Amino acid sequence: MNTELKLQALLDGALDAREIREIEAILAQDIQSAALMQELKWMKAAVAGNEAEVKLPETREFYWSKIERGIAAEAKQAAAAPAERAWWLRFIYPATGLAAMVAVMFVVSGGRTTDGADTESVPEDVNAISFRSEAEAMSVVYVADENGTFNPVGQETKNEPEADK
Amino acid sequence: MPQPPDFTTTLDVQLVAFSQAGDMIAFEELVARHRDKIYARAFSMMRNEEDAIDLSQEAWVKAWQRLKQFQGDSSFATWMTRIVINLCLDQLRRQKRTRAESIEQLDEELGGVERQMPVVASNPTEGLERAELRKRIDKAMTQLSYEHRTVLILHEFEEMEYKQIAKVMNCSIGTVMSRLFYARRRLASLLQSLKKEQQS
Known part of the structure; x- marks a missing residue:
């Protein structure tokens, strides 16, 4: 971590006791670091608690109506999901069984193949x-x-x- | 005809319990209580009214589906805010992938731009009324990239630690610190410019 980020970490209370002593020693000697620290302090103080107040530009009923529709749509989709899954599950089990059978035959034959010749x-x-x-x-x-x-x-x-x- | 229950004086924890049991009227009361806060967080991140409305509503739908997962480790408002923050971040990442990066944004991502900015020598917010200060901060924040703005919002407004921000934003703690440092330095520079504009 460079000195600039350590200054910020000091401001945010993210340094341990040893690091605090180190960075405070730098601040006492380096005018540029002290000026930067002051700028960071001003910004932290200015921003904290000064978020712009924003109000939802819709009525309670209108805003809720879309949420209600969204919940209903999700519930409908969730109810339909098992049926949608069922069609491919009908194929996945036989396919898995077939694959397992081929694998067993391959292992039993030692991986050899014959073409019916000599x-x-x-x-x-x-x-x-x-x-x-x-x-x-x-x-x-x-x-x-x-x-x-x-x-x-x-x-x-x-x-x-x-x-x- | 039976009247719907009046939940106006019911505590959040009780409303959550009713909602977890499937009571949608109780859930609607929670929406009514916290809709401004959730919308405001979405707006602060997206800087767009339409996106903020859509994403905040999507957050409420997700919250209803995941209500059983809410254990009360934090307040309901904090839990809801995390949901909307995650949705906004997903949306912002998608938007970023589809738009070309400016040279300035690339410089910001690579780091080092903040080191070239001269240190602001006098407090650019000194003597400002609170309403004016909020207005200027809001204006300056619109000029930050979403990564820098988000780090600032999460750290200063949501009071999240570096580690928590790194987890939410899916990046390292070092990246969080670097972005926060840049965001503060750029904000100081922008507020100083606004002050000069006002004085001239």
């Missing part, structure tokens, strides 16, 4: 993997040998359509 399963704790291609309509199982190399087991199996057999 899938491969590679468990870490077994020495066999399987491969299935929907497009080729076939499944292949690979089993690891003692060196950890995966080889297809027997012949690759191609699932021919029944009509082709």
Whole structure:
């Protein structure tokens, strides 16, 4: 806070004892600060209790009539509010349920997405993997040998359509 | 036909209690008692009769809706005055957003203008009759920006502390002090000009 604002705070009784001593020491030495303090004092004294007297330029009845209408309009609006809310509430609950269901499905699937194409399963704790291609309509199982190399087991199996057999 | 109750001698606290129970006649009596004060506060802030009437009436409507919240911590008149002050400030902020700022207003907001003003060496209100003093103060206050005028009104007329003003005006205590300082310095300068005009 600068000295000018401290002078004002002194005038308004907003300083603590230490600050009052500090600012009074400045006032005793600095003529400019003392002159400014005097100006602020004049203004505070002039304004306090000298607010212009203003009267409402309307009759009691006329002024009240608009207030009464305002109260009635607000009450009407407040009564209508639950009905207005109801239409979107009818949609918000099913939408929330649907969103929750999608979220659960996403979490359960681990965030993976499939497009119905090829899938491969590679468990870490077994020495066999399987491969299935929907497009080729076939499944292949690979089993690891003692060196950890995966080889297809027997012949690759191609699932021919029944009509082709 | 039953006569409506006569509340003219009923205390404010009782009228508030009746109003809180839904008695609109009691509420109308409160309006009648305090309408001048509430309108005057709105007018001092807005400096416009039409706005002051509309906002003071809106304040009464709001008061009716919020009557249950009034716990009697302050007087009913003080509580009502706070409502109208808040409505006026909202309106003034909206108006300010829609009008271009003058260079002088920008200077005021940035601060520092008050430091360039010479200190008024003689009391510009000395020897004035009260009616004339009020008139001059009112005239000078119309020339302040709404932020400076409001701080002055809240501090000097509503007797609010810096902290309370900061809360109502949604600004820092430092800003309140700076605005009040500028408002007082500018008021001194304007009153001095009015005095010189009168003398010449």
